[in-house]
Amino acid sequence: MAYSDKAKDFYKSELSGMHKAGTFKEERFIESPQAANISVEYPVGSPPKEVLNFCANNYLGLSSHPEVVKAAHEGLDSRGYGMSSVRFICGTQDIHDKLEKKLSEFLGTEATVLFASCMDANAGVFDVVLGKEDAMISDRLVHASIVDGMRLCKAQLYNYKHSNMDHLEEKLKETQDCRFRMIITDGVFSMDGDIAKLDKIVELAKKYDAMVMVDDSHATGFMGKNGRGTHEHCGVLGEIDIITTTLGKALGGASGGCVSGPKEIVDLCRQRARPYLFSNTVPPVIITAANKVIDLISKTTDRRDKLEENTKYFREKITTSGFDIKEGVHAIVPIMLYNAKLAQDMARDMYSEGIYVIGFSFPVVAKGQARIRVQISAGHEKEHLDKAIAAFTKVGEKYKILGKGKKEIIEMYGY
Numbered sequence: 225m226a227y228s229d230k231a232k233d234f235y236k237s238e239l240s241g242m243h244k245a246g247t248f249k250e251e252r253f254i255e256s257p258q259a260a261n262i263s264v265e266y267p268v269g270s271p272p273k274e275v276l277n278f279c280a281n282n283y284l285g286l287s288s289h290p291e292v293v294k295a296a297h298e299g300l301d302s303r304g305y306g307m308s309s310v311r312f313i314c315g316t317q318d319i320h321d322k323l324e325k326k327l328s329e330f331l332g333t334e335a336t337v338l339f340a341s342c343m344d345a346n347a348g349v350f351d352v353v354l355g356k357e358d359a360m361i362s363d364r365l366v367h368a369s370i371v372d373g374m375r376l377c378k379a380q381l382y383n384y385k386h387s388n389m390d391h392l393e394e395k396l397k398e399t400q401d402c403r404f405r406m407i408i409t410d411g412v413f414s415m416d417g418d419i420a421k422l423d424k425i426v427e428l429a430k431k432y433d434a435m436v437m438v439d440d441s442h443a444t445g446f447m448g449k450n451g452r453g454t455h456e457h458c459g460v461l462g463e464i465d466i467i468t469t470t471l472g473k474a475l476g477g478a479s480g481g482c483v484s485g486p487k488e489i490v491d492l493c494r495q496r497a498r499p500y501l502f503s504n505t506v507p508p509v510i511i512t513a514a515n516k517v518i519d520l521i522s523k524t525t526d527r528r529d530k531l532e533e534n535t536k537y538f539r540e541k542i543t544t545s546g547f548d549i550k551e552g553v554h555a556i557v558p559i560m561l562y563n564a565k566l567a568q569d570m571a572r573d574m575y576s577e578g579i580y581v582i583g584f585s586f587p588v589v590a591k592g593q594a595r596i597r598v599q600i601s602a603g604h605e606k607e608h609l610d611k612a613i614a615a616f617t618k619v620g621e622k623y624k625i626l627g628k629g630k631k632e633i634i635e636m637y638g639y
């Protein structure tokens with residue numbers, strides 16, 4: 225083995241640097257299914273504690289829904305555990321095709337191709353549809369998986385200031401000579417819960433003859449009246465060229481992702497997208513469960529309606545309790561604390577109060593923008609929300625930040 229002390233020392237010092245900087249990400253062990261109520265072993269080795277979960281992407285509360293679990297069992301029993309193949313060799317079952325068709329219908333697109341994850345969908349799609357004669361023009365705050373996907377593509381890279389339509393227009397003017405241009409954005413941005421201005425983006429795309437690609441991972445299943453996503457919410461259903469999204473959040477939360485859009489693009493992805501060609505097929509148990517999820521959310525909007533109601537209720541109550549939140553309508557509710565240590569300390573105290581939330585600070589968000597990111601779910605009941613609000617109020621009082629805005633909190637705690 226050529227693993228030298230020099231290398232070992234280097235890796236160890238990298239890790240201890242993270243511990244010192246407070247950026248080391250610790251994992252907590254959950255000893256129950258994913259749900260509003262979970263049992264958590266934290267710190268590791270301590271007896272499990274029952275807490276309310278406010279940090280999962282389980283927006284529709286479907287991660288452990290009995291009908292979804294049942295559909296997964298049925299998939300396991302009827303189609304086995306694994307396929308031991310990529311799609312194009314012997315890894316495609318009829319249920320894969322059925323799910324792809326259902327996803328297209330739900331998203332309002334022509335065709336869909338599944339990937340092992342949305343990360344893989346984003347890693348594959350750009351290189352398939354764009355070449356060096358083309359330009360990718362992305363929002364500056366797009367998800368890391370888009371950043372990586374763009375790196376794997378030879379098209380010229382441009383970006384515009386977050387949600388700044390004037391700046392986007394400038395970039396569209398700058399790139400007039402390219403063969404194809406693609407505007408690239410998240411539908412909902414994960415740290416602030418803010419929504420891309422898709423109506424304006426589509427308008428600019430038409431004016432400048434550009435395509436639009438949206439990663440709707442934080443929206444598919446619940447944004448818009450029928451939960452179709454950000455494009456429905458913004459009134460541009462059928463006008464987005466490419467949608468990528470995940471099965472790993474609202475849609476049952478297991479894993480899997482897709483590229484959805486015009487038939488030619490989807491067909492080309494099947495031929496050329498490298499993560500599709502060279503990585504295993506999504507297993508049958510996930511496919512049958514995801515098929516059930518799409519059926520459930522197509523039949524009724526009850527779950528997304530409940531999520532909307534829960535979100536509205538929580539946003540109102542937490543604001544009247546005196547917290548400074550990022551305004552909006554999304555189930556991601558950032559409670560702004562600005563100071564990294566304050567965010568960590570408050571998250572720890574919330575845990576003692578039986579509420580599981582996480583503090584986010586640099587480098588996950590900009591310096592001086594530390595926060596606790598609360599995520600609401602349709603799996604939460606009113607009493608859960610009330611318990612969280614009461615706990616936040618108690619902890620907020622302890623740190624004397626209730627009724628205080630950015631300036632005052634920074635005066636008290638610094639950045």
Ligand SMILES: *Cc1c(COP(=O)(O)O)cnc(C)c1O
Pocket residue numbers: 340341342343344367369410414439440441442469470471472479480481
């Ligand atoms: C969560 C997320 C992903 C990753 O999805 P996976 O299916 O877990 O790989 C990609 N893009 C965005 C915007 C996300 O929020």
